[in-house]
Amino acid sequence: MSSANASTPPLRIMHVVDSLEFGGLERVVTDLAITQQQHGHQVAVFSINHTTGFASELQAVGIPVHIGNKSGTLDWSVLKALRQEAFNMKADIVHAHNFVPNYYSALSLLAWRRAPKLVNTCHDMGTRLSHKRLKFLFECSLKRTARVAMVGQQVYDRYIQSGMVPKTRADMVLNGIPVERFTPTPDRRAKARTLLGLASSDLVLGCVGRLVGLKNHRLLIGLLPALIQAHPNLKLVIVGYGELHEALNEQAAQLGVSKHLLITGQRSDVADLLPAFDVFALPSLTEGLSIALLEACATGLAVLASSVGGNPEIIKNDHSGLLVASDDAPATQAALLRLLEDSSLRARLGETARRWVLEHASAKALHLAYDRFYRSALGSAP
Numbered sequence: 001m002s003s004a005n006a007s008t009p010p011l012r013i014m015h016v017v018d019s020l021e022f023g024g025l026e027r028v029v030t031d032l033a034i035t036q037q038q039h040g041h042q043v044a045v046f047s048i049n050h051t052t053g054f055a056s057e058l059q060a061v062g063i064p065v066h067i068g069n070k071s072g073t074l075d076w077s078v079l080k081a082l083r084q085e086a087f088n089m090k091a092d093i094v095h096a097h098n099f100v101p102n103y104y105s106a107l108s109l110l111a112w113r114r115a116p117k118l119v120n121t122c123h124d125m126g127t128r129l130s131h132k133r134l135k136f137l138f139e140c141s142l143k144r145t146a147r148v149a150m151v152g153q154q155v156y157d158r159y160i161q162s163g164m165v166p167k168t169r170a171d172m173v174l175n176g177i178p179v180e181r182f183t184p185t186p187d188r189r190a191k192a193r194t195l196l197g198l199a200s201s202d203l204v205l206g207c208v209g210r211l212v213g214l215k216n217h218r219l220l221i222g223l224l225p226a227l228i229q230a231h232p233n234l235k236l237v238i239v240g241y242g243e244l245h246e247a248l249n250e251q252a253a254q255l256g257v258s259k260h261l262l263i264t265g266q267r268s269d270v271a272d273l274l275p276a277f278d279v280f281a282l283p284s285l286t287e288g289l290s291i292a293l294l295e296a297c298a299t300g301l302a303v304l305a306s307s308v309g310g311n312p313e314i315i316k317n318d319h320s321g322l323l324v325a326s327d328d329a330p331a332t333q334a335a336l337l338r339l340l341e342d343s344s345l346r347a348r349l350g351e352t353a354r355r356w357v358l359e360h361a362s363a364k365a366l367h368l369a370y371d372r373f374y375r376s377a378l379g380s381a382p
Contacts (some may be wrong), residue, residue: 024291034057106141124288152289152310182298192276206277211242297353302346
């Protein structure tokens with residue numbers, strides 16, 4: 001383990017999350033915690049809800065995972081447990097991720113003399129804050145939050161312009177990933193296709209994300225008949241799980257394209273599956289700064305993404321990928337056909353995207369950015 005350098009002495013950091021189930025936010029918190037530990041910080045993670053997911057990955061490297069088993073809207077036993085765990089580790093920083101973890105953390109630190117500094121990261125555009133009670137509790141907790149990080153420019157602008165987060169306490173910290181995990185090689189591509197049961201001759205359009213409406217997988221499935229007409233060997237692979245699993249399979253059956261669709265369900269080995277793809281699609285209706293998109297770029301994949309949230313901060317149209325308007329079926333179809341038909345275009349876009357991630361969105365860059373963020377918080381008062 002390398003120690004923190006002289007300008008950033010080791011800190012005791014407690015990350016607080018809703019859960020550690022497989023997802024983009026949970027992946028970035030897991031990678032951040034592991035990288036922070038490798039650089040000499042003492043790190044623990046508190047999950048408000050019962051969880052498995054990434055918990056074992058953290059525990060395997062010696063990072064404690066505390067599980068609150070939340071029951072009900074405001075569970076006082078979870079507040080007590082969170083307070084006790086932060087006290088036991090003598091935390092310098094309590095880092096809450098998104099909304100419920102922030103108000104739980106703020107309440108647990110009340111009336112604590114020399115309490116840890118509470119900081120928050122907003123990982124998305126805040127669509128859940130349409131729920132009035134959640135918005136009220138989150139806004140109240142922000143009054144006791146030293147600093148707030150937003151994961152991209154669009155996310156930053158959303159919270160600043162709404163007045164929810166004071167500009168004097170706001171920072172932008174781009175998400176980062178352990179890019180070495182996604183290095184593309186011919187051997188990894190062959191192994192990934194074997195894992196997914198794909199033929200070497202298949203043309204593969206892939207997508208990673210929870211099977212929920214905002215991820216807009218229905219758009220891709222709806223385009224399959226036209227894409228298959230142009231490319232009979234096309235397969236659509238969706239890596240993810242969620243409430244729409246059955247509905248998406250039913251949509252494919254109604255369109256007569258079931259044999260061209262594979263929905264993998266929950267997977268923890270996304271890095272090992274991505275090399276199987278020829279094109280990566282992210283047709284979301286909303287995004288923060290997508291971890292799935294960063295991972296696809298790090299794998300050197302040609303990307304088609306909707307122009308929402310932080311996607312345009314990662315993908316520059318016709319330079320490191322293709323961007324289309326959200327939920328625009330004709331534009332999405334045209335862009336996908338262009339990518340599927342041109343292997344040299346795919347290679348050019350994928351290489352450019354990979355270089356951008358290596359330079360701007362590595363786990364090391366994320367760790368250093370949060371070190372600066374924490375130091376700023378420790379020198380301020382909410």
